[in-house]
Amino acid sequence: MLVRFLGTAASEGIPNPFCNCKICTLAREQGGKNVRSRASVMVDDCIQIDMSPEWSAQLTREGLSARGVHTTLFTHTHPDHFNVGEFVSRCVNFGYNIDSPMYVFGNDCAIKGAFNALDGLGGDRFVLKVVAPFMSFEHMGYTITPILANHARMELCYNYIIQKDGRTFLYGLDSGYLPECSFEFLAKYTIDLAVFECTYADYIEGVKSDNHLNFASLFAQCKRLRDMGVLTEHSKVYASHVSHSSAMTHEEIEQRVKDCGIEVAFDGLKLNV
Ligand SMILES: [Zn+2]
Ligand SMILES: [Zn+2]
Ligand SMILES: [Zn+2]
Numbered sequence: 001m002l003v004r005f006l007g008t009a010a011s012e013g014i015p016n017p018f019c020n021c022k023i024c025t026l027a028r029e030q031g032g033k034n035v036r037s038r039a040s041v042m043v044d045d046c047i048q049i050d051m052s053p054e055w056s057a058q059l060t061r062e063g064l065s066a067r068g069v070h071t072t073l074f075t076h077t078h079p080d081h082f083n084v085g086e087f088v089s090r091c092v093n094f095g096y097n098i099d100s101p102m103y104v105f106g107n108d109c110a111i112k113g114a115f116n117a118l119d120g121l122g123g124d125r126f127v128l129k130v131v132a133p134f135m136s137f138e139h140m141g142y143t144i145t146p147i148l149a150n151h152a153r154m155e156l157c158y159n160y161i162i163q164k165d166g167r168t169f170l171y172g173l174d175s176g177y178l179p180e181c182s183f184e185f186l187a188k189y190t191i192d193l194a195v196f197e198c199t200y201a202d203y204i205e206g207v208k209s210d211n212h213l214n215f216a217s218l219f220a221q222c223k224r225l226r227d228m229g230v231l232t233e234h235s236k237v238y239a240s241h242v243s244h245s246s247a248m249t250h251e252e253i254e255q256r257v258k259d260c261g262i263e264v265a266f267d268g269l270k271l272n273v
Helices: 022-030 055-061 084-090 108-118 180-186 215-228 250-260
Strands: 002-007 040-043 047-049 071-073 102-106 126-130 137-139 142-148 158-164 167-171 193-197 236-240 262-264 270-272
Touching: 002 055, 055 084, 084 102, 084 108, 102 108, 108 126, 142 180, 180 215, 193 215, 215 250, 236 250, 250 262
Parallel strands: 047 071, 071 102, 102 126, 167 193, 193 236, 236 262
Antiparallel strands: 002 040, 002 270, 040 047, 137 142, 142 158, 158 167
């Protein structure tokens, strides 16, 4: 599988347009890996996970279109992940020469939100399906499994396991330290690529933070998954969903996580799983 990181920021993006902190200022002045758009990834140029506010511009930046995207998976409906209004651009009289549906999977909030955003325009160009945590399904040659994240109070948020040709990719954001039921479920998997978040970085409020990961909970989660054999010496682990609030540059975060076998994603990164 080819995993493209279209965006790797937490909710404000970097730079946050309203902010003049050290990181936002550096990102404006120097560009490069410190500039981050909101988080989304694409798998094999056909499965989109989350749609960020910059999604359309992210595709253009990468020289891509969404013509080949047949599936969208939503982790949850926070606005940095759920730019669902873009779907209207795929409806009749908005997008041309489209002859197959977009399959959209997510929790009930996401699917209801997508239905509402389409406002009756979807016709046969969308197939919307609520999926349940820990219920795997086969789809277009992939095995897709939502697992429960530890993130929001008002909805069940998902992380996704995507498998194809014996390879396994876990997209693990947004989430704090995973719930016990997800650790138990993951025990039967060996992950080739795991993407976790480090939104809170050095912000420590108890080692195992809810809502988002900090360094301490990221390291604890990775250690537990390594001890379980879910992550092995062959697994790649990347951190994403990076916030300017960390007050750390890309390079500083890299230095901080590398001893735990973790690398730091950046916008435009491509990985073969
Ligand atoms: Zn987020
Ligand atoms: Zn800032
Ligand atoms: Zn969120």
